[in-house]
Amino acid sequence: MGTIRKRTSSGASAPSKRGAIVPASPFAYAPAPESRGIVKIKDRYGLFIGGRFVEPRSKRHFETISPSTEEVLSVVADAGEEDVDRAVAAARTAYAKTWRALPGRERAKYLYRIARALQERAREFAVLETLDGGKPIKESRDVDVPLAAAHFFYYAGWADKLDWAFPNRRPRPLGVAGQVIPWNFPLLMAAWKIAPALACGNTVVLKPAETTPLTALLLAEVLQEVDLPPGVVNVVTGAGRTGAALVAHPDVNKVAFTGSTDVGKAIARSIAGSGKRLTLELGGKAANILFSDAPIDQAVEGVINGIFFNQGHVCCAGSRLLVQEPLLPVLIAKLKDRLQTLRVGDPLDKNTDVGAINSRMQLGKIEELVQSGIDEGAEIYQPECTLPAKGFFFKPTLFLGVSQSHRIAREEIFGPVLSVLTFRTPEEAVEKANNTAYGLSAGIWTEKGSRILWMAQRLRAGVVWANTFNRFDPSSPFGGYKESGFGREGGLHGLEAYLAFEQGAGRG
Amino acid sequence: MASAGRVRIRKTYKLFVGGAFPRSESGRAYPVKDARGDVLAQAARASRKDLRDAIRSARGAFRSWSEKTAYNRGQILYRVAELLEGRRAQFEEEIARSGGRKPARELDAAIDRWVWYAGWCDKVHHVMGTVNPVAGPYFVFTIPEPTGVVGIVAPDEPALLGLVSRLAPAIVSGNTAVVLASETKPLPAVTLAEVLATSDVPPGVVNVLTGLRSELVPHLAGHMDVNAIDVTGVPREMRADTEKLAAENVKRVVFAKSDESPYEITAFTEMKTVWHPMGA
Numbered sequence: 030m031g032t033i034r035k036r037t038s039s040g041a042s043a044p045s046k047r048g049a050i051v052p053a054s055p056f057a058y059a060p061a062p063e064s065r066g067i068v069k070i071k072d073r074y075g076l077f078i079g080g081r082f083v084e085p086r087s088k089r090h091f092e093t094i095s096p097s098t099e100e101v102l103s104v105v106a107d108a109g110e111e112d113v114d115r116a117v118a119a120a121r122t123a124y125a126k127t128w129r130a131l132p133g134r135e136r137a138k139y140l141y142r143i144a145r146a147l148q149e150r151a152r153e154f155a156v157l158e159t160l161d162g163g164k165p166i167k168e169s170r171d172v173d174v175p176l177a178a179a180h181f182f183y184y185a186g187w188a189d190k191l192d193w194a195f196p197n198r199r200p201r202p203l204g205v206a207g208q209v210i211p212w213n214f215p216l217l218m219a220a221w222k223i224a225p226a227l228a229c230g231n232t233v234v235l236k237p238a239e240t241t242p243l244t245a246l247l248l249a250e251v252l253q254e255v256d257l258p259p260g261v262v263n264v265v266t267g268a269g270r271t272g273a274a275l276v277a278h279p280d281v282n283k284v285a286f287t288g289s290t291d292v293g294k295a296i297a298r299s300i301a302g303s304g305k306r307l308t309l310e311l312g313g314k315a316a317n318i319l320f321s322d323a324p325i326d327q328a329v330e331g332v333i334n335g336i337f338f339n340q341g342h343v344c345c346a347g348s349r350l351l352v353q354e355p356l357l358p359v360l361i362a363k364l365k366d367r368l369q370t371l372r373v374g375d376p377l378d379k380n381t382d383v384g385a386i387n388s389r390m391q392l393g394k395i396e397e398l399v400q401s402g403i404d405e406g407a408e409i410y411q412p413e414c415t416l417p418a419k420g421f422f423f424k425p426t427l428f429l430g431v432s433q434s435h436r437i438a439r440e441e442i443f444g445p446v447l448s449v450l451t452f453r454t455p456e457e458a459v460e461k462a463n464n465t466a467y468g469l470s471a472g473i474w475t476e477k478g479s480r481i482l483w484m485a486q487r488l489r490a491g492v493v494w495a496n497t498f499n500r501f502d503p504s505s506p507f508g509g510y511k512e513s514g515f516g517r518e519g520g521l522h523g524l525e526a527y528l529a530f531e532q533g534a535g536r537g
Numbered sequence: 538m539a540s541a542g543r544v545r546i547r548k549t550y551k552l553f554v555g556g557a558f559p560r561s562e563s564g565r566a567y568p569v570k571d572a573r574g575d576v577l578a579q580a581a582r583a584s585r586k587d588l589r590d591a592i593r594s595a596r597g598a599f600r601s602w603s604e605k606t607a608y609n610r611g612q613i614l615y616r617v618a619e620l621l622e623g624r625r626a627q628f629e630e631e632i633a634r635s636g637g638r639k640p641a642r643e644l645d646a647a648i649d650r651w652v653w654y655a656g657w658c659d660k661v662h663h664v665m666g667t668v669n670p671v672a673g674p675y676f677v678f679t680i681p682e683p684t685g686v687v688g689i690v691a692p693d694e695p696a697l698l699g700l701v702s703r704l705a706p707a708i709v710s711g712n713t714a715v716v717l718a719s720e721t722k723p724l725p726a727v728t729l730a731e732v733l734a735t736s737d738v739p740p741g742v743v744n745v746l747t748g749l750r751s752e753l754v755p756h757l758a759g760h761m762d763v764n765a766i767d768v769t770g771v772p773r774e775m776r777a778d779t780e781k782l783a784a785e786n787v788k789r790v791v792f793a794k795s796d797e798s799p800y801e802i803t804a805f806t807e808m809k810t811v812w813h814p815m816g817a
Contacts, residue, residue: 298781492809504669504670504671505812511764
């Protein structure tokens with residue numbers, strides 16, 4: 030990094046006052062790298078269309094690199110319009126000829142198979158996810174992959190119970206779903222998209238993110254292995270224009286997108302008036318609110334997890350910390366101490382807490398916003414730590430003295446950067462927390478139960494975590510208010526986005 | 538029935554904004570005609586400024602309306618049905634003048650539908666909410682909450698029933714509304730506003746504008762403080778542009794799928810999920 034000009038003297042270079050309790054070098058962890066031998070990455074990947082890997086008609090390919098080492102991992106097909114067209118046609122054929130008519134009970138069995146196969150090959154997926162995306166192996170191993178399997182397992186059970194989910198509404202599938210997913214949870218987002226779509230009887234064309242295509246392609250291999258009928262799921266790799274071609278395709282009935290608010294708006298515009306169904310899961314700027322009576326040590330862990338989980342590449346990250354004024358001095362001291370113990374580095378190391386930033390582009394965006402925080406007068410703090418010489422890394426960062434108008438308090442940074450603000454009364458906390466165009470998530474930390482429920486009712490956010498943060502489960506709906514998008518993924522509510530119902534007059 | 542020889546008092550049809558009945562600040566009006574082309578009345582032709590005022594008043598009313606207990610909102614909405622029943626003659630006449638073929642039946646259906654939706658205030662959470670059996674020591678529930686300020690472009694037909702079918706499900710959950718009445722058949726909407734004004738519905742919860750869709754819909758769709766737009770009454774040729782403008786602040790775009798359904802209510806809601814750990 031090193032390009033950041035510092036206007037304030039405190040922080041980065043000076044160890045915290047309580048630095049004495051921080052483990053110094055005698056207590057350093059020995060390297061504990063996960064073996065990458067379990068993964069066999071091919072030199073070259075085609076597109077997964079109609080159950081087979083095929084060469085792209087675009088004749089274009091692009092490299093996918095490991096953000097922690099910058100080594101080229103593989104070369105991946107860059108799907109053009111003609112390729113997207115082929116994939117949609119394959120999905121349409123599979124929908125009309127096999128999948129739509131297949132009884133729910135039988136669809137369920139394929140989804141159960143996928144869940145089991147993911148569990149069986151969990152380590153392989155975890156290592157590949159970490160290699161291609163840069164997230165710590167302990168997260169891909171303990172969160173991404175198990176949750177992805179759980180999503181398939183959960184929605185498998187719905188496939189033959191849709192009439193019970195929506196009594197009297199005669200649910201039926203929509204047709205072909207075009208799904209565009211982000212790079213922060215590549216396999217998990219694929220699972221969030223594919224599992225409910227298939228359970229409801231739709232077929233899918235999935236467009237993984239440009240920087241993280243490999244686990245979706247490994248998932249495609251799994252789909253072959255479990256004998257999922259050809260064309261039910263197709264994977265077209267590529268960049269933004271591939272995604273744009275997919276959502277704009279006239280034979281796509283349903284568009285599901287997870288990613289930035291700007292792209293979400295562009296997608297909504299591009300399909301306006303088409304009658305396509307749309308769900309959007311977009312950006313966030315969540316407030317994590319700490320009251321003076323909060324269980325302080327738990328809260329500190331929740332704050333750390335809230336912003337440094339997955340390097341802060343999390344749409345629901347707790348990126349604005351709202352602290353009740355009396356608590357501030359103690360909390361800042363504890364946060365600085367905790368920051369000092371975070372292990373930043375090789376994502377494949379089982380001890381690593383904060384891995385690599387997903388791409389050079391994202392690193393640049395984080396650096397630009399952090400610079401704006403310094404320029405606008407907030408006080409920066411970064412722990413002492415050595416970043417690897419190669420790859421894209423950024424130190425865990427705190428900003429103190431942040432005001433509501435600062436860009437770092439308003440814009441989604443999508444990196445390991447926490448902005449600290451203060452409040453006095455619960456009313457003020459609600460006011461500040463809601464003072465954003467986003468509304469994806471929020472956190473509340475207090476021992477007072479009535480205050481939790483009072484706050485939860487007033488926070489304009491789709492997910493409210495009380496005395497916890499960043500918890501996910503396939504049975505629990507996830508999605509935003511306001512410019513964080515619409516529609517829910519997960520749970521009973523996640524089915525609705527993939528079904529049409531009896532319409533017209535009467536009580537539908 | 539007026540006595541012979543008595544000159545009848547005619548009504549001025551005005552806007553309904555923040556509980557008051559202003560004329561358009563623009564000073565404009567437009568003629569409302571019946572099927573034969575005879576002028577029935579001059580309706581206010583709302584301007585962009587009137588629309589902004591209406592949205593501001595809807596936003597101002599949101600907090601108190603959404604924070605009322607569901608039981609209280611249910612009673613207030615039920616009271617509207619009581620008053621509708623009491624104004625039968627006037628509504629039947631206006632539905633008939635607006636071209637409704639069976640005014641009494643349409644009014645019956647409108648009142649019954651209003652009552653049906655009023656009863657959902659304290660039941661929609663049961664049917665549409667969930668408790669989520671997550672794989673961990675957490676208590677997690679999901680409930681519907683109002684999305685905020687809703688813009689409703691009412692359909693032309695049926696003049697009263699069509700409006701009631703869109704407005705009632707929007708405000709049941711605690712949303713506040715800005716209604717663009719039917720351009721050609723706005724009279725029952727204005728009279729409904731008079732009913733709302735004399736019921737216990739707080740000022741600003743429902744605002745009713747009359748005017749030209751071509752002038753008002755784009756501003757409603759593009760307004761940054763409107764959370765959802767019901768496009769049921771937006772003409773086909775305006776749909777794509779309306780949805781494009783709605784994307785500017787990620788508005789929820791809603792349209793009628795059925796006459797009576799709790800899903801018509803949740804089309805205007807957000808699902809909120811709350812997690813809390815369980816531990817001794």
